[in-house]
Amino acid sequence: MNTMIELIQSHRSIRKFTNEKVSNEQINMIVEAGRWAPSSHHVQAYSIVVINEKEKKRNLASLAGNQSYVESCPVFFVICADFYRLHEVSTLLNKPFEVGEIEQVLVGAVDAALVAQNMLLAARANGMGGVMIGGIRNEPEKVANLLNLPKYTFPVMGLCIGYPDQDPAQKPRLPLKAVVHDEQYNTVQLNQVLREYDDVMSDYYRKRTKGKRIETWTSQMANHFTTPKRPQVGEFLKNQGFLKKE
Structure with missing residues (x-):
């Protein structure tokens, strides 16, 4: 590369x-x-x-x-x-x-x-x-x-x-399917993609904090925008x- x-x-x-x-x-x-x-x-x-x-x-x-x-x-x-x-x-x-x-x-x-x-x-x-x-x-x-x-x-x-x-450690980014769209904006897969990303992020926080923090990206963002x-x-x-x- x-x-x-x-x-x-x-x-x-x-x-x-x-x-x-x-x-x-x-x-x-x-x-x-x-x-x-x-x-x-x-x-x-x-x-x-x-x-x-x-x-x-x-x-x-x-x-x-x-x-x-x-x-x-x-x-x-x-x-x-x-x-x-x-x-x-x-x-x-x-x-x-x-x-x-x-x-x-x-x-x-x-x-x-x-x-x-x-x-x-x-x-x-x-x-x-x-x-x-x-x-x-x-x-x-x-x-x-x-x-x-x-x-x-x-x-x-x-x-x-x-x-x-x-x-x-590198903080995982949103999957390509969540941020890249072919020809037009696509919302069909979003919920499933976000659920998958939540699993990735909660695992990241769990490892980073040795189990002290288990948080999903969606909950973090929802709280941020309140x-x-x-x-x-x-x-x-x-x-x-x-x-x-x-």
Whole structure:
């Protein structure tokens, strides 16, 4: 199998790191890989904030839901959707600037996600590991203030990077039959496929926790969606110039 395919298919989230430092050269290599990600209409609506300061990582760990690995990782990145420089371009050329629709939120979020994935793959290709941090959106206004983010930007995700100090088992993914459809969306087999996946996931958790946790994927997801998630993000986006206020 092609080594890149092997790398992609061997993904695991790494949350524990050795004390080995990530050099400035390695950081530049990771960022450069992110810079070459695809971008909608070539707008390149992203920015990367590199965090090395221990105190700042500690603050971000707290804001991201007390995720200790944000503080303990050698380097932490915050990948943002960024239309600020596009606003400056429009102002410079005396053109209207329209980013109030949800389409631009999607464009910025997708651009940032593609950049983050490139960065993680580059780090892993060089012996490192990492984990994406969605919790960076828990307190978006505080994160924005801490990082001095201007209007028309918003944090999409964090990324911990370092040398792995753990070797976790791979978490099974949904079967192909649940996520791949030929020609049109097919719902016929879904219930059966999900039951089969529940067996796989409960076995995974049983082995991972030595019998302390036996949980199905369907019960986990059903519980997850019983409450709204990060409702504060919408208001923050409006304050940042997105999602036009009524």
